Amino acid sequence: xxxRIKRAAVLGSxxxxxxxxxxxxxxxxxxxxLDIVPRELTKEEEAKGLxxxxxEVRNRFVNQALQKLLKQKPAPLMSKExxxxxxxxxxxDDFHRLKEADWIIEVVVERLDVKQSVFAKVDEVRxxxxxxxxxxxxxxxxxxxxxxxxxxKKHFLGTHFFNPPRYLKLLEVIPTKHTDPNxxxxxxxxxxxxxxxxxxxxxxxxxxxxxxxxxxxxxxxxREMMKGGYSVGEVDSVTGPLIGRPKxxxxxxxxxxxxxxxxxxxxxxxxxxxxxxKEAFRVPDFMKAMLEKGWLGSKSxxxxxxxxxxxxxxxxxxxxxxxxxxxxxxxxxxxSKQAKGLANKLKALVYADDRAGTLLWNILSSVLLYSAKLLxxxxxxxxxxxxxxxxxxxxxxxxxxxxxxxxxxQSVRKMQAEGRNIPDSITEMLANGHTSFYKTENGNVLxxxxxxxxxxxxxxxxxxIQRLKEEKGVIKKNSGASLIDLGDDVALLEFHSPNNAIGLxxxxxxxxxxxxxxxxxxxxxxxxxxKNFCVGANLAMILMxxxxxxxxxxxFVVRQFQQAMMNIKYSPKPVVVAPFxxxxxxxxxxxxPSARIQAAAETYMGLVEVGVGLIPGGGxxxxxxIKHLNSMPNGVEFDLQKVAxxxxxxxxxxxxxxxxxxxxxLNFLNNTDGISMNGDHLLYDAKQAVISLYDNGYQPPVRKKxxxxxxxxxxxxxxxxxxxxxxxxxxxxxxxxxxKLAYVIAGGKVPYGTEVDEQYLLDLEREAFLSLVxxxxxxxxxxxxxxxxxxxxx
Numbered sequence: 001x002x003x004r005i006k007r008a009a010v011l012g013s014x015x016x017x018x019x020x021x022x023x024x025x026x027x028x029x030x031x032x033x034l035d036i037v038p039r040e041l042t043k044e045e046e047a048k049g050l051x052x053x054x055x056e057v058r059n060r061f062v063n064q065a066l067q068k069l070l071k072q073k074p075a076p077l078m079s080k081e082x083x084x085x086x087x088x089x090x091x092x093d094d095f096h097r098l099k100e101a102d103w104i105i106e107v108v109v110e111r112l113d114v115k116q117s118v119f120a121k122v123d124e125v126r127x128x129x130x131x132x133x134x135x136x137x138x139x140x141x142x143x144x145x146x147x148x149x150x151x152x153k154k155h156f157l158g159t160h161f162f163n164p165p166r167y168l169k170l171l172e173v174i175p176t177k178h179t180d181p182n183x184x185x186x187x188x189x190x191x192x193x194x195x196x197x198x199x200x201x202x203x204x205x206x207x208x209x210x211x212x213x214x215x216x217x218x219x220x221x222x223r224e225m226m227k228g229g230y231s232v233g234e235v236d237s238v239t240g241p242l243i244g245r246p247k248x249x250x251x252x253x254x255x256x257x258x259x260x261x262x263x264x265x266x267x268x269x270x271x272x273x274x275x276x277x278k279e280a281f282r283v284p285d286f287m288k289a290m291l292e293k294g295w296l297g298s299k300s301x302x303x304x305x306x307x308x309x310x311x312x313x314x315x316x317x318x319x320x321x322x323x324x325x326x327x328x329x330x331x332x333x334x335x336s337k338q339a340k341g342l343a344n345k346l347k348a349l350v351y352a353d354d355r356a357g358t359l360l361w362n363i364l365s366s367v368l369l370y371s372a373k374l375l376x377x378x379x380x381x382x383x384x385x386x387x388x389x390x391x392x393x394x395x396x397x398x399x400x401x402x403x404x405x406x407x408x409x410q411s412v413r414k415m416q417a418e419g420r421n422i423p424d425s426i427t428e429m430l431a432n433g434h435t436s437f438y439k440t441e442n443g444n445v446l447x448x449x450x451x452x453x454x455x456x457x458x459x460x461x462x463x464x465i466q467r468l469k470e471e472k473g474v475i476k477k478n479s480g481a482s483l484i485d486l487g488d489d490v491a492l493l494e495f496h497s498p499n500n501a502i503g504l505x506x507x508x509x510x511x512x513x514x515x516x517x518x519x520x521x522x523x524x525x526x527x528x529x530x531k532n533f534c535v536g537a538n539l540a541m542i543l544m545x546x547x548x549x550x551x552x553x554x555x556f557v558v559r560q561f562q563q564a565m566m567n568i569k570y571s572p573k574p575v576v577v578a579p580f581x582x583x584x585x586x587x588x589x590x591x592x593p594s595a596r597i598q599a600a601a602e603t604y605m606g607l608v609e610v611g612v613g614l615i616p617g618g619g620x621x622x623x624x625x626i627k628h629l630n631s632m633p634n635g636v637e638f639d640l641q642k643v644a645x646x647x648x649x650x651x652x653x654x655x656x657x658x659x660x661x662x663x664x665x666l667n668f669l670n671n672t673d674g675i676s677m678n679g680d681h682l683l684y685d686a687k688q689a690v691i692s693l694y695d696n697g698y699q700p701p702v703r704k705k706x707x708x709x710x711x712x713x714x715x716x717x718x719x720x721x722x723x724x725x726x727x728x729x730x731x732x733x734x735x736x737x738x739x740k741l742a743y744v745i746a747g748g749k750v751p752y753g754t755e756v757d758e759q760y761l762l763d764l765e766r767e768a769f770l771s772l773v774x775x776x777x778x779x780x781x782x783x784x785x786x787x788x789x790x791x792x793x794x
Contacts, residue, residue, distance in 0.1 A: 005029060005131075008021075008103045009032040009098050010032070010105050011035075011091075011122075012106065013062045013064075016107050017065070020161055021086050023165040024195075025085035031086050033062050034089045035090060035091065036091050037091065038052070041057060042060075063088060074164065076164055078660070079661040091121075095125060096125055098126055099127045101127075103131045104131070105133050105134075106122070106134045110138070111139075112139050115144050116144060116146070119144060119145070119148060120147070123148050123152045131155050133157050133159040135158075137160060137208075138206050138265065140204055155179075155180065155183055157175045157183065158174030158208075159172075160173075160174065170197065170387075171191045171198065172388065173187055173201055173202065174204050175201070198680070200391070201379070202378065208378065209389075210391075211265050213378075215262070215269065216366075217366075218254065218262070219282075219283070220362075221250050222250075224362045225317075226284065228355070228362075231326045232251050232304050232305070232325075233325035233326040235250055235359070237328050237329075238356050243349065243364075244345075244402075245393075251314075252304070254304060255297030255303040257297070258297050259287065259291055260291060263287065266283050267281075290320070305325070311324070328359075332354050333349070335352070342396055342405060346364075347405070347407070349361075350365075351406075364406070368399050369421070369423070382448065383447050383457075385399060386399065403437060439453065443470060461678070463683040468485070468492075472485050477509075480502075480508075482494045488687065490521060490522055490690045493509060493524060493527075494529075495526075495534060497538075501536060501539070501586075502534065502586040507557070507564045510526075514567050517571070518573055522573065523575065523693060524690070525575075526578065526590060527686055531581065532583070533580050535582050536585025536608070537585060537586040537618070539782055539785060539786055541557075542554060542782065543779060546773045547779065554770060555766070561586070561589075562618055562765075565590070565618050565623070566758070575595050577590055577686075578682050579600065580682055581600070583603055584606055585606075585608055586618055587605075588607055591668070592619070595693055595700075596689050596693065598682065598685050598689050599674070601660050602660070602679065604659075605656065605669075606666075608656060610652060610653075611654050611785065614769060614782075615769060617765060621765055622761040622765060624650065624668070625644070625647045625745060627670060628643045629706070631671075640709050640753065644709045644717065648741060648742060650666055650667075651741060652737075703758065705755035706756055707755050708747025708753075708761075709746050709752055710750040713746045714743055718739060731794060733775070744764045777794050780792060
């Protein structure tokens with residue numbers, strides 16, 4: 001068996017096949033992407049004088065797929081450069097090259113006979129020990145491997161990615177009775193550690209776990225809508241964030257997925273099950289009518305919703321005409337908004353006797369009973385089902401966690417009063433005095449499994465901050481941050497202010513943490529498990545003080561922040577910052593001076609202060625400039641002006657990386673900084689980086705002077721800004737900001753090449769920041785961002 005996957009091959013270059021190839025390229029695996037040979041020429045090919053024998057024609061489908069990868073939004077590739085890792089070919093000319101692959105993934109059309117014929121050919125050319133898998137969403141894995149060699153069967157399994165493969169966390173792994181347990185174990189670890197996925201072991205049943213329950217839940221919702229006389233918009237207004245589900249709720253999700261895809265998945269179960277369950281998967285007639293009209297959702301421009309100008313219209317499923325979108329507002333929806341925590345919100349909804357309560361109770365109770373009924377059939381335990389729904393469908397709570405949240409005993413009493421069939425496993429569980437599916441003991445989470453509670457198994461690299469706090473307590477905390485013992489003599493500074501915005505409270509905790517770590521720890525990780533790492537400074541506080549003309553207070557806070565960043569940089573013990581998701585403005589400024597950055601693969605990093613009428617004020621301009629200088633090869637002469645131009649452009653245009661890989665291309669990360677493909681492993685990886693730095697005799701950087709472009713360089717930067725202004729690309733106020741920024745990056749009015757102290761650059765930065773805070777147009781931008789959540793171009 002392969003010990004490592006060095007090369008992969010993907011068979012089929014449709015949306016899923018090319019998306020999987022892109023994700024393999026994202027993690028650095030060279031991948032061969034193959035598809036069928038076209039049987040006829042296009043008009044363009046004829047015009048070029050090409051024949052069916054030309055390579056360009058023979059590889060047409062794969063080449064087109066690659067072009068789409070570069071244009072798709074959201075981008076399947078973490079950087080356009082990664083496309084170089086995907087090699088193209090076709091089934092006739094290049095099939096023999098499958099012998100080079102350690103992992104071959106089949107993603108062809110969803111037909112058993114086609115898949116079987118592809119695997120028969122694969123069996124002839126693959127090297128012994130290479131892993132072969134199918135990305136089917138529901139065809140029997142066992143049936144696909146019939147008639148294959150013993151070595152093939154031992155190394156064959158299902159690997160069901162969710163679309164888009166880069167962004168959706170779930171990977172369902174489906175072994176057959178022939179699959180070698182070592183192969184299964186390897187793929188689970190590889191999926192988690194290398195591909196960055198949440199891996200769930202599923203059984204070889206129709207649609208596996210997530211699509212089986214997810215499709216059932218969607219069809220139950222549709223039927224309850226029809227039965228209760230609700231509208232499409234009303235259903236979506238209560239089946240999204242209100243109950244811990246994604247913003248796309250029910251019908252927007254269907255529009256994104258595509259009605260054709262959804263109906264195909266539903267029919268897959270419909271054809272394979274019997275009785276009551278078969279009826280549950282019968283697609284309503286109005287959806288079939290939509291299908292005939294080609295109203296598939298986003299890909300066809302209309303589905304359950306239609307955008308007309310700025311107005312979003314919803315489909316009336318009875319008349320098949322579009323109407324203004326409606327929302328469901330009841331006492332229960334209002335009560336749930338006031339309730340604290342998702343469990344209390346759900347209770348306020350499902351036990352309410354009004355239109356929202358009735359709808360949600362009917363949907364949720366059906367999904368909970370169905371999940372319990374399938375336990376053992378589609379997965380071995382409740383943890384697999386809960387994780388599949390959270391990672392595949394973006395539910396905040398899985399079915400059994402939801403059941404705990406609304407109260408198992410109370411909900412079952414209500415179900416029994418309605419005459420519902422309760423699975424024996426649930427009635428036995430309650431009869432034995434077990435009233436919840438999960439419980440915590442001594443910091444360990446346990447789950448109920450056939451009469452007993454067992455520990456939830458997790459990858460050793462997963463760290464839960466909340467559990468650490470409960471287990472070890474907190475060293476010190478204030479309103480903005482907490483210092484926690486991360487174990488192995490490493491401390492963690494966790495931000496927990498609203499939006500993790502940086503105020504004086506966080507600055508004070510940074511300084512305290514550095515002192516405490518210097519005395520008692522090997523090093524410090526700065527990280528958290530919020531929605532975003534940090535969206536910048538506390539803008540509301542800055543605006544409020546500015547409107548009160550309290551510039552001394554702002555100056556004090558900025559100076560304190562700058563000093564804290566210098567303390568991070570020159571800390572005797574290593575500081576590793578672990579950014580993820582939105583890492584903007586001050587969030588990036590905290591990363592830049594650290595000994596090392598360990599970024600999650602999905603990190604969106606940028607100095608975006610221009611959008612609120614300011615420039616970075618916490619040392620960000622200086623540190624990005626120094627990071628660029630440090631990336632230059634030693635002993636090689638380089639153009640200082642080009643470095644200044646690049647930094648100026650990155651900050652003036654508020655460039656934000658679309659991934660950690662792109663953050664490296666923008667120089668927010670350098671080659672020694674790390675990237676964690678699995679966001680759940682981020683804190684573990686950051687902790688290991690601290691230990692490695694410490695064990696290798698970490699020394700803080702030596703403070704040295706910084707060469708700047710000075711007055712002549714300032715003139716060059718200014719010229720670029722003025723030409724953008726003249727061409728109408730930037731506004732008058734953008735030009736005002738650009739002038740201040742250019743002055744800071746150039747290092748003021750000194751001769752070109754002058755070496756200046758870091759403090760001098762910080763003083764320039766702070767003065768420019770304060771002068772912009774006083775500008776009425778900057779204050780208008782801040783106000784607009786706080787109220788509307790988007791930048792104002794004034």
